[in-house]
Amino acid sequence: MSRIVGSVALVTGANRGIGRAVVEALIxxxxxxxxxxxxxxxxxxxxxxxxxxxxxxxxLDITSDESVALAKAIASDVTLLINNAGALAPGSQLSTSIEQLKLNLDVNYYGTLRTASAFAPVIEANGGGSIANVLSAVSFASVPGFGAYSASKAAAHSLTQGLRAELGPKGVKISGIYPGPVDTDMAKALEGVEKATPASVAAEILDGIEAGDDYILPDPMAKQAYATFREDPRSLEAFFANFA
Ligand SMILES: NC(=O)c1ccc[n+]([C@@H]2O[C@H](COP(=O)([O-])OP(=O)(O)OC[C@H]3O[C@@H](n4cnc5c(N)ncnc54)[C@H](OP(=O)(O)O)[C@@H]3O)[C@@H](O)[C@H]2O)c1
Known part of the structure; x- marks a missing residue:
């Protein structure tokens, strides 16, 4: 369990969307x-x-070593890191240039890794706490219309599992957060799909962190996708294949 009351939190990508709602909920x-x-x-x-x-x-720009080091020097009292910043460069993996698709991995995988590596020792030195990574329902199966984004979120899911094993014994609790569609700039192009509100997702994220959940499923689509994945991973893959 990780208490929100009295915590010192850091939220990446806090200026809009889910990150902004999480800051408001933390306060x-x-x-x-x-x-x-x-x-x-x-x-x-x-x-x-x-x-x-x-x-x-x-x-804080999570793709820059220098920017992360500067943020770490300032925010030396952090006990809760919410790795929310993310990017979606869309396109089929077959017909989009690798240069363009790289943004997904640079931000969602390497960026998340960069901040987690920097702040894990800070949290440990402050007596322990939590790191929560905002991943996606597409961490569990690919949506071909944004295949490289899916791959980056699968990689960040794997990163989250690895961090859990390495940092748990040091008093740093690791949670993965797996939203379905949320009504933010990132999901603007998704039409005809039910979207959760950033505020409702933020509330579920903080509930999950406080409960010490490994997997936080903050909306109905997230819960449905994970239930399907657990029952039959291939059927979630087939569902997402027709999604885009
Ligand atoms: N919306 C959805 O349907 C959905 C579903 C599942 C998961 N997610 C995940 O939820 C998280 C938040 O996304 P959102 O929906 O709130 O999207 P959003 O409104 O597009 O916000 C993305 C945030 O990430 C920041 N960001 C991007 N690259 C960055 C970098 N290099 N360094 C620091 N910050 C950076 C953006 O900052 P700028 O304003 O400077 O660009 C912005 O604050 C992401 O990890 C996303 O993948 C979203």
């Missing part, structure tokens, strides 16, 4: 301090203003 639930991290900190002004003095804007 509402009594976090002592929330580092709202974004590439452009000017986009955080209203979040900081509404944060009762508990939201600190932090510049």
């Amino acid at each position: 509402a639930r009594g976090a002592a301090k929330v580092y709202a991290a974004a590439r452009n900190i000017e986009a955080l002004a209203d979040l900081v203003a509404a944060g009762s003095g508990r939201v600190v804007a932090l510049a």
Whole structure:
């Protein structure tokens, strides 16, 4: 279990979408301090203003070693890291250039790895805590229309499993979060699909972190996809193959 009340959290990609909703939920639930991290900190002004003095804007590009090192030097009191920042470069893996598809892995896998590596020792030194990685229902099976994104989220799922084994004994609890479609900029192009709200997903994420869940399934589609995957992985693959 990891208590939100009194925690010092860092949320990546906090300027919009799910990350912004998570910052708001952390403040509402009594976090002592929330580092709202974004590439452009000017986009955080209203979040900081509404944060009762508990939201600190932090510049962070998770694809940059230098940026992560600077953030680590500032946020040395973190006990809860929420790796939310993500990118979706769409396209069939067969007909899109590798250069374009690389963005998915650079942000979703290597970026998540970079911040987890930097902050795991910080959390350990602060007496233990949690790292929660925002992954996706497509971590469990590929959606061909965004195949490289799916591959990056599968890689980040594998990363999450590895971190759990390595960091659990050091007092750092690791959770994976596997949303279905959520109504944010990232899912704008998905039409005719039911989408969860960022606020409802944020609430479920914090419930899962507090409960110490390994797998957090924060919306109905996430729960359905994981149940199908557990019953028959091939049938989730077939469902997602027709999704795009
Ligand atoms: N929306 C969905 O349907 C859905 C479903 C499953 C999982 N997810 C995952 O949920 C997470 C949040 O996505 P969202 O839906 O809230 O999307 P979003 O509204 O597009 O937000 C993405 C966030 O990630 C940030 N980001 C991208 N690249 C970054 C980098 N190199 N360094 C730091 N921050 C970076 C963006 O910052 P900028 O504003 O600077 O670009 C933005 O704050 C992602 O990991 C996504 O893959 C989303």
